[in-house]
Every structure is written in C-alpha cells, then in structure tokens.
Amino acid sequence: MKMSMVKQAAVAVVVVAMGCMGVIALILTLVHHHSVDLPHRMQYGMVFDAGSTHTSLYMYRWPGNKENNTGVVSQMLVCDVDGNGISSYAQDPPAAGLSLRKCLDSALAFVPANQQRATPVYLGATAGMRLLQLQNQTQSDQVLEQVTKVIQGYPFDFRGARILSGMEEGAYGWITTNYLQEGFIKQHGFEGGWVHPNGRKTWGALDMGGSSTQIAFTPSQPVRDPASTLGSKLYGYQYEVYTHSYLCYGKEQTMRQLQVHLLKMSGSTRPVNHPCYHLGDNLTLTLGDLYDSPCVAKSVTFNPASVVTFTGTSEPLQCLNQIKNIMNLSACSLAPDCGFNGVYQPPVSGNFFLKKQYSVKDKYLRDYCASANYIMTVLLDGYKFNQTWGNIYFQRQVADTDIGWTLGYMLNLTNLIPSELPLVVTGVERGQWAAEVFFIVFAVFLSLMVLVLLWLWNPQDGRGNK
Structure with missing residues (x-):
C-alpha cells in the first residue's frame, strides 16, 4: 500500500512538472514573436510591338506588391523578330505567325517554368497594320488570326492581338517617356521606397515611325476637342494626355509618297492603289500654344540619322549644316537626287564616314539625306519648334530601357493585374x-x-x- 502511494506521488510530481514545462513553452511561443514580410515574387509580362517595318518582343517584370495598384516595371529582355513587320505578310499570313517563334522561344527560356502560365502576353500592331486594315480588312484579320494561333501554342497567358489606334500609341509612348524620366514616381533616398515627385512637370513625347508620327503631351490649357485626349490612372494619380497620330507621315511612307510625286512630275501615269497616296501633299500640324514642356523625340526607323544629325545641337541651322557636312554635299534639299527615286547614292567618303564612324547600316544610306530633311520639316514647319528647339531631346533609351509605347502599355495593364498577397513569416529571437x-x-x-x-x-x- 505504501509503495502504491509512493508511486502515485512520483507520477503526480512528474505530471505537474511536465505541465509546468508545457505552460512555459506555450508562453514563450506566444510572446515576443516577430512577423517578417517576405520579398514578393516577381511578376512577368510581355508585349509584341508589331510596327510597320519590324516587330520586337519586350519582356518586363515587376514586384508583385505594386505601388498604388501600378507596377514598378523594369525591362528585362528585347528580342527583334526576323523579317519585316507583320503587315508585310498580307499575302502569306501564316508566315507572320511563324516569324514570332524565335522570340517566343527566347521568352520561354527566360520566364521561370512555374510562372509561365501566369505571364500575360500582348501583341499590339501599329500604323502598318492600320494601313493594311484600310486597304484590305480580310487580310489584316487573317494576319492577326495567324499570330494569335502561334502565340496561343506557347504556355503563356495570351491576352490578345489587336491593332492600336494612333491615339493609344501616342499616349502609351507619353507614359513610357515620363515613367523613365521619373515623372510619376521616384525612389526615396536610402530607404528604397517610392514617392510621387511633387511639382515636377511632365515631358512631351514625339515618335517618328515608319508609317505614322505621333505627338503627346499634357496641355497647359483646356483642349478644344475632348476626343483628342486620353485619360490614364497611374500610381494613384489621374493624367489627361493630348495625343494625335498622323497616319502616312512616318518616314517610310513619306519617302514612298515623294517617290510617287516625283514620278508624276516626270509624266508617269502608272496608277497607285495605296491609301497614303490620296491624302494630299501637305502636312499641317497646328498645336497653338498648348504645349510648354520639354520634349523627348524618338525615331525607330530613323534612329541613326537622329543620333548622328540632331543629338547635341541647340539650333536648327546646326542640324542643317551637319546634314551637309556628314554627307559631304554642298547642298542637300528635297530633290530627286536626295534619295527619293531610289537611285542616288551619297559620295563614297560620306558612305565610309557614316558606316565606320556611326555604324549606319547600308539600308539607311540611300534615304539618309532625305530623311534628315523630312524630320527637320516636321519639327520646324509641322510642330512649330522654331523658337523652342532647345527643348527637344533625341533619345532612344533611358537607363538601358527602350523608349516606345510598349512599356507604357505594360504599365497601364498592370493596373488590371491583381497584386500578390504578402507572404508573412512569424518567428522569435534565437535565445527565445x-x-x-x-x-x-x-x-x-x-x-x-x-x-x-x-x-x-x-x-x-x-x-x-x-
């Protein structure tokens, strides 16, 4: 009996001690714990820029938490599609889709496998397809159908292929320009947070493409035609942008129009079936005094000329003199011998200088003189930058990121992509x-x-x- 009581007492002591240990462990678990937010997983997105002369794939990524519902986007990959723009495949639509495979394969290797099906892919076609749509709606639909078919064959979240309006192209280009110039948000000191820069003026954006040219800016006065403005909400702020696109006044289409004009002057009666050849001879751009901000000008098809001829100049006359000097010509005017008839070639010394000093490709040499003059005409006689030339900055990239409509398009679309919920880890100090x-x-x-x-x-x- 005594041994049984001793046994019970021993067991009771052990149970009480065990309960005390459990209570102490529970208290230590519940008090003085710390919660830590894990870094958000990166999200990816891709945009095909299906321009009039070529197509490029741009890949972007941003942290999943975003800032006021808009992603802080970085460019990660650029892939140039082989061949011309998709509008050039009007007679062979399947080839338009097949041309995208190389860049899609590159994207497939870049995006982590577990995120590929959540990665959105968009294709936006610009002026080349707008012209094809005017000429032959059936062919433009077939081209878009074929590129859609190919992209859907990859394990991405395909969000559609469509033809952007000129206003959209200009507005998205404006978003890209101001984002890269830190007009929307900027990093705050050493803390690494993002803040809205108070009092900073926005930039305007000019774009010279192959088949159209765009201008976009925030007007300093009310715009007479509200239909010429587009609104966009970025990082919690609303922006109204005046934008206009001039179809057929891109560099390539202008050169072709001038060739046809010269053929008519020479007595040719050959009929021309193209919408750009029936829009008249004059480019008239009237902006009044709505615009008072600095402007970033970007040229895709004419990039070598913009770099060589216009960068670093403060007066229009300096640009004209550079055109003459670089081409080693005594005069360079809008005449048949400046490249419009497809026969003229600059002097050998000019060719050598441009190719060796500035790496100008052969395909640009023929139209180099005429294109430079055309851009001068658009800026001075069209957009009326006669007295404000110093406010124009010719750039193709900012901080290793291409200036174009695709980044602005991706920024705008991140507003529609849900943010990831924060991942929280709870822990305690090592001693506890x-x-x-x-x-x-x-x-x-x-x-x-x-x-x-x-x-x-x-x-x-x-x-x-x-």
Missing part, C-alpha cells in the same frame, strides 16, 4: 527559440519518465495480483 526547444524537450523527457514508471514500477501483492 533555444529556451522553447529546451522546455519542450524537457516536457517530452518527463512524459517518457511517466511511461517508464507506469510500466516498470508495478509491485505485486502477496497473492500474485497486481
């Missing part, structure tokens, strides 16, 4: 964690002791009963 482990292990040890006592310490009575 060690104490928790000690008391839990000690409680387990005491539990084992109780089991051992119950199993081994079981004396029998004199009758052989337990």
Whole structure:
C-alpha cells in the first residue's frame, strides 16, 4: 500500500512538472514573436510591338506588391523578330505567325517554368497594320488570326492581338517617356521606397515611325476637342494626355509618297492603289500654344540619322549644316537626287564616314539625306519648334530601357493585374527559440519518465495480483 502511494506521488510530481514545462513553452511561443514580410515574387509580362517595318518582343517584370495598384516595371529582355513587320505578310499570313517563334522561344527560356502560365502576353500592331486594315480588312484579320494561333501554342497567358489606334500609341509612348524620366514616381533616398515627385512637370513625347508620327503631351490649357485626349490612372494619380497620330507621315511612307510625286512630275501615269497616296501633299500640324514642356523625340526607323544629325545641337541651322557636312554635299534639299527615286547614292567618303564612324547600316544610306530633311520639316514647319528647339531631346533609351509605347502599355495593364498577397513569416529571437526547444524537450523527457514508471514500477501483492 505504501509503495502504491509512493508511486502515485512520483507520477503526480512528474505530471505537474511536465505541465509546468508545457505552460512555459506555450508562453514563450506566444510572446515576443516577430512577423517578417517576405520579398514578393516577381511578376512577368510581355508585349509584341508589331510596327510597320519590324516587330520586337519586350519582356518586363515587376514586384508583385505594386505601388498604388501600378507596377514598378523594369525591362528585362528585347528580342527583334526576323523579317519585316507583320503587315508585310498580307499575302502569306501564316508566315507572320511563324516569324514570332524565335522570340517566343527566347521568352520561354527566360520566364521561370512555374510562372509561365501566369505571364500575360500582348501583341499590339501599329500604323502598318492600320494601313493594311484600310486597304484590305480580310487580310489584316487573317494576319492577326495567324499570330494569335502561334502565340496561343506557347504556355503563356495570351491576352490578345489587336491593332492600336494612333491615339493609344501616342499616349502609351507619353507614359513610357515620363515613367523613365521619373515623372510619376521616384525612389526615396536610402530607404528604397517610392514617392510621387511633387511639382515636377511632365515631358512631351514625339515618335517618328515608319508609317505614322505621333505627338503627346499634357496641355497647359483646356483642349478644344475632348476626343483628342486620353485619360490614364497611374500610381494613384489621374493624367489627361493630348495625343494625335498622323497616319502616312512616318518616314517610310513619306519617302514612298515623294517617290510617287516625283514620278508624276516626270509624266508617269502608272496608277497607285495605296491609301497614303490620296491624302494630299501637305502636312499641317497646328498645336497653338498648348504645349510648354520639354520634349523627348524618338525615331525607330530613323534612329541613326537622329543620333548622328540632331543629338547635341541647340539650333536648327546646326542640324542643317551637319546634314551637309556628314554627307559631304554642298547642298542637300528635297530633290530627286536626295534619295527619293531610289537611285542616288551619297559620295563614297560620306558612305565610309557614316558606316565606320556611326555604324549606319547600308539600308539607311540611300534615304539618309532625305530623311534628315523630312524630320527637320516636321519639327520646324509641322510642330512649330522654331523658337523652342532647345527643348527637344533625341533619345532612344533611358537607363538601358527602350523608349516606345510598349512599356507604357505594360504599365497601364498592370493596373488590371491583381497584386500578390504578402507572404508573412512569424518567428522569435534565437535565445527565445533555444529556451522553447529546451522546455519542450524537457516536457517530452518527463512524459517518457511517466511511461517508464507506469510500466516498470508495478509491485505485486502477496497473492500474485497486481
């Protein structure tokens, strides 16, 4: 009987000690714990820029948390599609889709496998396809159908292929320009956060493409025609942008129009079936005094000329002199011998200088003189930058990121992509964690002791009963 009471007392002591250890471990677990937000997973997105002369794929990424519902987007990959723009495949639409495979394969290798099906892909066609749509709606639909078919064959979240309006192209280009110039948000000191720069003026954006030219800016006065403005909400702020696109006044189409005009002057009666050849001879751009901000000019098809001829100049006359000097010509005017008839070639010394000093490709040499003059005409006679030439900056990239409509398009679309929920990890300091482990292990040890006592310490009575 005495041994049974001793056994019960020992077990009771062990159970009480075990309970105390458990309570202490529980208290240590519940108090003084810390929650830490894990870095958000990067999200990816891709945009095909299906221009009039070529197509490029731009890949972007941004942290999943975003800033006021808009992503802080970085350019990660650029892939140039082989061949001309997709509008050139009007007679062979399947080839338009096949031309995209090389860049899609590059994207497939870049995006992590577990995020590919959540990565949105868009294709935006610009002026080349707008012209094809005017000429032959069926062919333009077939081209878009074929590129859609090919992109859908890849494990991405394809969001559609469509033809952008000229206003959209200009507005998205304006978003890109101001984003890269830190007009929307900028990083705040060493803390690494993002803030809205108060009082900073926005930039205007000019774009000289192959088949159209765009201008976009925030007007300083009310715009007479509200239909010429587009609104966009970025990083919690609303912006109204005046934008206009001039179809057929891109560099390539202008050169072709001038060739046709010269053929007519020479007496040719060959009929021309193209919408750009029936829009008249004059480019008239009237902006009044709505615009008073600095402007970034970008030229895709004419980039070598813009770099060589216009960068670093403060007066229009300096640009004209550079055109003459670089081409080693005594005069360079809008005449048949300046490249419009497809026969003229600059002097050998001019060719050598441009190719070696500035890496100008052969395909630009023929129209170099005429194109430079045309851009001068657009800026001075069209957009009326006669007295404000110093406000124009010719750039193709800012911080290793291409200036174009695709980044602005992606920024705008991140507003529609849900943010990822934050991942939170709860933990304790190392010393507290060690104490928790000690008391839990000690409680387990005491539990084992109780089991051992119950199993081994079981004396029998004199009758052989337990």
